Amino acid sequence: MSRVDAKHMWKIYEGGVEAVKDANFYCEDGGFVAILGPSGCGKSSTLRMIAGLEEITRGELLFDGKLVNHLGPRQRNIALAFETYALYAPLTIYENIAFPLKAGGLKKSEVDKKVKQIADMLNLTDVLRRKPAHLSGGQQQRVSLARALVRDPNVFLLDEPLSHMDQRVRVVLRARIRRIHDELGSTTIYVTHDQEEAISLADSIIVMNVGVIQQIGTVDELWNHPVNKFVAGFLGEPAMNFLEGKIEKPQEVSIAGGEGEATFQLSGEVEERYVGGEVTVGIRPQKVIVSPNKKGDKLVPSLIEVIEPLGESKILTAKLDDVELKIVTSYEVEARVGQIIWLEFKPEDIHIFDKETENALIEKLSRNG
């Protein structure tokens, strides 16, 4: 397995379309990295450059410190598993998994050992003699994974491997992918548009938008300290709420609502020049604290307009003046449409963004400091 380093990597297509701009990131030997972003963000171009399927326009790609820009996919020894599992229909599952080993000139007994080992890990032992057509979608996807993994690649690349799976199958397949990674210690890069998928699996997530890496971090970093409004809004479902606010003091923001306004403490300080200015306040639906009554002057009132039960939880849609807010509460919290509720935000749950640049303000300060 290899460490992967991308240094100032660009992909510029004919006609000047800049699909990937100055990407810098790494994946440690044995690391699990997800590249996450909406369609058209450049994540697939990035993956294709790593795989050697796409020429790197500018910049360097290194495997274990060695430049691989000019190596083809085979020489890079990459294993790729795609969303659409192209299995060879006339071959048995055994033959499908063994296929990549044929070219390697391995002894038959070694091939057999490897195929059986990987089949066991993916629970395919019972179906090795069957043909792909007789397998369920989930099984076919596992065969596709097994085929990619069987030949000890330097890097394991997964491109939306679970997008077409049923939710129930996904949960188990995700666990299997994570387990295989932990067992084999494979360097894994996983591309997805699904934030839940990225969060579930990866140790480190690269968030991309319009060809540019927005932030690289652990789940905690991205979730609790998004560097800008895009990252804040892209991770989480329902998405983060954004409200208008005014910075009263470096550590205090006010939010207007109902007749008056409420002030909230921040977890850090905002630069002095923002004091008196308007900012965007971000708060996750899961972090809004709801009370049926007003307690002191720390709360803003809002009107419940829609309630959507979801089993363990429910989503309230409430209006704070003209702004629609989503609030996730436990199913046990009582609420009815037309009810006024009072909202409270804890300092550590409040995110502040510049209205123009959309950059996070609290985070930025603490970084500079």
Added chain:
Amino acid sequence: MAEVKVENVTKSYGRLVAVNNVSFSCKDGEFFSILGPSGAGKTTTLELIAGIKKPDSGKVYIGPQLVNDLPPQQRDVAMAFEKYSLYPHFSVYENIAFPLRAPTRKEKLSPKEERKKVEEMANFLGIGELLERRPQHLSGGQRQRVSLARAMVRRPKVYLLDEPIAHLDAKLKVSARTTLKRLADKLGITIIYVTHDYKEALALSDRILILREGIIEQVGTPEEVYLYPSSDFVGRIIGDLPMNLIDSEVIKKDGKTFLKVEEEFSIQIPQDLVGLAEKVAREEDGRRRIRIGIRPVYVKVSKEKLSNASFELPVYAVEYKADSSVVSFELKDTFLIARTEERVNWRMSEKVWLDFEQKHLHFFKKTVDVSKK
């Protein structure tokens, strides 16, 4: 608005029985969902109500009227389908206005009245700015909303919606769902809504009908089907992480009752649940077999032994969530999934203690295959 009643309706395609002796009634003004996997007979049921298909046997009523022999246009129902078949050469406005201009319509609207209705609906669905555009210049989400607006612009007796927001991406779906719920509340209309997505069914419905291979599994409010699933199938189809279904054997020892899952672990069940367990258990090869259902949030996991009923298992894998973790365990026949309240950093094969929250235990007959194969 009207009530819809379906009585002992059966519909077959050749040898396949798509809808098998189904009966239900959807009340006047109710948001009624039909939930099931593909092939369950959901769309066929909707088509039978719409009059697009005729039942082999059974009766369909809209209001007091038996409509079996009425063609679709005389049933006064509006439909929106997953595949939004908009008229490509019409503007968005004309697409939405189309049902208002239908020749079978009794009252004719003046152009001014028509515009008012179209604009009101379009504004409500957030497509008011797009009225002069052609469908091909819209995004998928916008098209779906145009299709919805077209179905909702007139006031039929019943709205029939077939996966109207299925194609939207996750973010858009959340907002479209809220919009739809708001619209339904505002109009107070009778809606029959077909979906395979349990979240849509729970979030939107007054009641949910769960269909499996043409047969009704359960009808109930969102709370009822979530908290009291009538079968392992219902338990499995509803819930973010699928409900764990674990097969076990009922064992008596020293006057206590245990459910033995594998040699390594058994769960003691409290006295007040024994009667229920005995009732559900089935004889199989001389053993009393029962299937345990428990949602991942009610599987407590800890490094410490929390109770006498705790059992120990090695971790298979740990997945992250924003504020929690999903920990999986490999059993002989299936996976057991637990959702923790806080993030944990356990390694694979590390042994941890598990507890099932007793009041959230379900007992089922085995009707769903959850094996690892």
